[in-house]
Amino acid sequence: MILQSQxxxxxxxxxxxxxxxxxMTLMSLTALELHQKVEAELASNPALExxxxxxxxxxxRPLPYSGPCPICxxxxxxxxxxxxxxxxxxxxxxTSRGKLQPDDLPDDEIGAVVDDLPTYVLRQIAPELxxxxxxxxxxxxxxxxxxxxxxxxxxxxxxxxxxLPSRILEVLRLIQRAEPVGVGSPSPQEAMxxxxxxxxxxxxxPPLTAQAVQEGLxxxxxxxxxxxxxxxxxxxxxxxxVAQFISDNLNPYPGRAHWGDIHQATEPTxxxxxxxxxxISRLNDTPGSPLVVEVISxxxxxxxxxxxxxxxxxxxxxxxxxxxxxxxxxxxxxxxCIQQRDNTIVRLMQRLAVLQRKFILAGDxxxxxITRASLARELEVHESTVSRAVSNKAVQLPRGRIIPxxxxxxxxxxxxxxxxxxxxxxxxxxxxxxxxxMLKKKGHPIARRTVAKYRAMEGILPAHLRTHTxxxxxxxxxxxxx
DNA sequence: CTATGGCACGGATT
DNA sequence: AATCCGTGCCATAG
Numbered sequence: 429m430i431l432q433s434q435x436x437x438x439x440x441x442x443x444x445x446x447x448x449x450x451x452m453t454l455m456s457l458t459a460l461e462l463h464q465k466v467e468a469e470l471a472s473n474p475a476l477e478x479x480x481x482x483x484x485x486x487x488x489r490p491l492p493y494s495g496p497c498p499i500c501x502x503x504x505x506x507x508x509x510x511x512x513x514x515x516x517x518x519x520x521x522x523t524s525r526g527k528l529q530p531d532d533l534p535d536d537e538i539g540a541v542v543d544d545l546p547t548y549v550l551r552q553i554a555p556e557l558x559x560x561x562x563x564x565x566x567x568x569x570x571x572x573x574x575x576x577x578x579x580x581x582x583x584x585x586x587x588x589x590x591x592l593p594s595r596i597l598e599v600l601r602l603i604q605r606a607e608p609v610g611v612g613s614p615s616p617q618e619a620m621x622x623x624x625x626x627x628x629x630x631x632x633x634p635p636l637t638a639q640a641v642q643e644g645l646x647x648x649x650x651x652x653x654x655x656x657x658x659x660x661x662x663x664x665x666x667x668x669x670v671a672q673f674i675s676d677n678l679n680p681y682p683g684r685a686h687w688g689d690i691h692q693a694t695e696p697t698x699x700x701x702x703x704x705x706x707x708i709s710r711l712n713d714t715p716g717s718p719l720v721v722e723v724i725s726x727x728x729x730x731x732x733x734x735x736x737x738x739x740x741x742x743x744x745x746x747x748x749x750x751x752x753x754x755x756x757x758x759x760x761x762x763x764x765c766i767q768q769r770d771n772t773i774v775r776l777m778q779r780l781a782v783l784q785r786k787f788i789l790a791g792d793x794x795x796x797x798i799t800r801a802s803l804a805r806e807l808e809v810h811e812s813t814v815s816r817a818v819s820n821k822a823v824q825l826p827r828g829r830i831i832p833x834x835x836x837x838x839x840x841x842x843x844x845x846x847x848x849x850x851x852x853x854x855x856x857x858x859x860x861x862x863x864x865x866m867l868k869k870k871g872h873p874i875a876r877r878t879v880a881k882y883r884a885m886e887g888i889l890p891a892h893l894r895t896h897t898x899x900x901x902x903x904x905x906x907x908x909x910x
Numbered sequence: 911c912t913a914t915g916g917c918a919c920g921g922a923t924t
Numbered sequence: 925a926a927t928c929c930g931t932g933c934c935a936t937a938g
Contacts, residue, residue: 663916800924815924839923839929859913875931880914890914892938 450765455772456816459705462726462766475737475752475759480729482517490517492725492770499711499720509718511781512711515770516722517729546570549611553602564589564599568612575681576611577619608682616680617645623678633673634887636660640670641678648674669884704824706777706833708788719788719826721777723770731763775807776817784836788825793845800837843872844882851883857891 454462470476483490484497491497498514546569557565564585573579582600586593603612609626610619620641624633639660640648647656648671657667707722733756744752780803786794800818804811821833835841850866851858858866860879867874874882883890 665916799922801922811924819924837923861913877914877932878930881930884915892913 447761447765450761451768452812452816454765454769455813456819458820458822459724459726462769466726466731466762466766469759469762473755473759475734475755476762477732477734477737478727478729479732482729490728491515492517492727492730494730509716509782509785511719511721511778511785513721513774513778513781514723515725515774516707517725517727546572549603549606553606556602557599561595561599564591564596565603568596568600568603572612575616576608577616577681578612578614582614608679610679610682613682617641619682620645620674620678620680623682627678632887632889634670635889636662637670637673637887640667640674645680666884669887673887705821706773707824708781708826710789710826719781719785721781723773723777725770726766731766733759733763772807772809772813773817776803776814779803779806780836787836791845792841793849795836795838795842795845797839797842798837799839840882843867843874844886846870846872847879847882848886848888851888851894857894859891 454465457465470478482492482494484495484500486496486500489497489499492515495501497516498512502512546566549569550565553565567585567588568578571578571580571585578600582593582596586596589596600612604610604619604622605626609623613619613622621638624638624641627633640656644656644659647653647659653667653671654664656671657664660667660670662670705724707724709720709722710717711720737752738756741752741756781788783796783798783803787796800814801811804814807814818833818837823831823833823836825831846867847863850863850870860883861876863883864874864876864879867879880890888894
């Protein structure tokens with residue numbers, strides 16, 4: 429079978445060019461973006477209707493379709509390697525909620541609505557928190573904005589509780605270092621710096637990263653690497669690497685990682701793969717447990733054509749006839765396209781979850797280097813469809829990490845991880861040539877020059893600058909300020 | 911002389 | 925068609 433463009437889904441064939449165009453656009457949209465689009469469409473198109481009451485009868489999970497959710501309908505106890513993939517509505521992704529119940533913390537079970545951000549954080553820090561400070565923590569946590577940042581001044585909190593600001597800062601520090609790292613910071617910058625600090629305890633950080641965050645955040649978000657490089661006194665390529673590292677590992681809006689929010693696209697170029705479009709978790713903790721893949725639906729209920737509208741169409745006043753007809757067509761189109769989008773993404777994730785199971789569960793080292801093209805062939809869709817479906821989307825992994833979906837297609841990540849491991853275990857600094865040999869032995873034949881590149885990507889210094897003091901002091905230069 | 915980083919080219923990928 | 929990525933060659937630093 430050679431690639432034919434339109435066997436995307438057996439049930440739905442593109443009928444018009446408009447259909448094609450629309451499918452293409454929708455495919456590349458984030459769940460959040462599509463949600464906004466649908467809202468707008470609902471408001472302006474009378475032919476469209478949203479039925480909100482779809483819940484799984486047994487677990488009450490909101491679904492974009494009626495009937496039981498795949499998790500509940502699934503015979504319990506069995507464990508398969510087959511992932512469970514389905515479209516899921518996460519109401520809390522689109523509506524801000526903010527109450528805090530310090531006591532009575534419900535245990536999270538898979539499929540239950542996720543915690544409030546405040547509750548979630550409070551639970552983490554509770555053991556370390558002095559009971560007297562609980563009020564303060566609660567105060568801070570309930571004052572966060574949608575991004576997880578603290579907008580009210582610390583002085584104010586201190587005054588309210590009649591304590592010194594330093595005490596507030598202590599509590600705040602605890603909060604900031606809890607997951608999602610950086611919450612409660614007064615600014616995106618500080619949030620990222622805290623994340624950097626925490627990250628540095630485990631991984632090497634490219635030099636100057638902290639400076640880039642402090643001094644060049646404006647440039648960073650605009651992707652002006654050239655200027656960034658100049659400001660930091662490094663080459664553009666290096667600036668690019670730093671930027672890459674930052675956008676991969678740091679999150680300026682820690683709050684969005686866990687509950688997301690409709691944040692208008694006021695910052696057009698801002699990286700925004702921070703609200704997951706897909707959430708992968710595990711059904712239970714047994715080793716062979718299947719993966720549960722939730723494709724976040726842009727809808728809270730089910731979209732359909734308003735039957736009343738359809739009825740009244742026949743009696744439409746003649747001058748409105750054409751307009752109404754148009755509404756109807758547009759509505760039908762949108763519904764179909766969304767179905768097709770969901771369908772494609774589900775199939776895509778189904779396959780990905782199988783291929784990258786090890787990666788999802790065990791981490792970077794087990795990433796299978798696959799290409800979008802190969803996947804497109806398997807799914808019998810056009811390459812560009814896969815591209816669109818992958819771009820701009822974020823996946824939340826079982827351990828809570830949120831990564832861009834495109835990472836599933838990283839061609840060199842597993843080698844870079846192997847490289848990192850070798851260097852972590854080395855006794856005396858190995859040169860790139862030696863590293864290349866080591867990698868070849870492990871089945872990764874790459875050129876010496878490429879080793880250098882990977883090393884740089886990982887932010888690892890060249891051999892002569894690596895005074896290997898055995899797994900400690902991760903480059904103090906990186907945190908240095910000015 | 912050796913180890914690395916910069917630049918640029920060609921093939922693969924998107 | 926545009927972009928990304930691995931590599932080779934060469935200059936430079938150590």
